[in-house]
Amino acid sequence: MDENREALGRAVKEARTRRGMTQNQLSDAAGVSRATLQNLERGGHIRQLNLAKIETLLGWAQGSGQAILDGASGPIEAVPLGSGTAITSIPEGDLLQAIVGAMVAVADTMTASEIREVARAAVEELRRRGLV
Numbered sequence: 199m200d201e202n203r204e205a206l207g208r209a210v211k212e213a214r215t216r217r218g219m220t221q222n223q224l225s226d227a228a229g230v231s232r233a234t235l236q237n238l239e240r241g242g243h244i245r246q247l248n249l250a251k252i253e254t255l256l257g258w259a260q261g262s263g264q265a266i267l268d269g270a271s272g273p274i275e276a277v278p279l280g281s282g283t284a285i286t287s288i289p290e291g292d293l294l295q296a297i298v299g300a301m302v303a304v305a306d307t308m309t310a311s312e313i314r315e316v317a318r319a320a321v322e323e324l325r326r327r328g329l330v
Contacts, residue, residue, distance in 0.1 A: 204241035206266040209273055211239045213256040228252045265292075294321050 214224050225235040228251040238244045238252070249263040253273070262273035271289050297317040305313060 200241075202267045202269060203243070206263055207239045207241040209266055210235075210252065210256065210263075213258070213273065214239075217256070224252065224255060227255050290321060290325075293324070294318070297321065 214221070219227075221232055221235050221239075225232045228235070228248070230248045230251060234244060234248055235252070238249075244252075244263075246264070250260060253260060253263050256273070257276055259274040259276045262270075262275075266273065270292050272292075274289075274292075294317050297320050298313055301308065301313045301316060308316075
């Protein structure tokens, strides 16, 4: 088992217990076997379809589990708004990394330090607006 699978397992277990759910309750609600959930929480493999079912029940945005497997620091939590739409809360470190990555892809005339500074300013502005 690699460390990202173990991180995903810890995140699932933490989210499940924070919601006061047992393994039986979550696995029944997700339509997966308890053994599948236990395996996931121990850092084992899980099919993407089953992971998507579990993400939804934990209040995570779709793709959060895969993001953790890819090295993200934690899940992206879905936050419902009054009109039924949802925004997501992204950990600040992951947001900064995403902004830097996007800028590197499109800003071929900027230095690394300029890119980092713009990314920090963008995160600070989002924080000022209460979005981070």
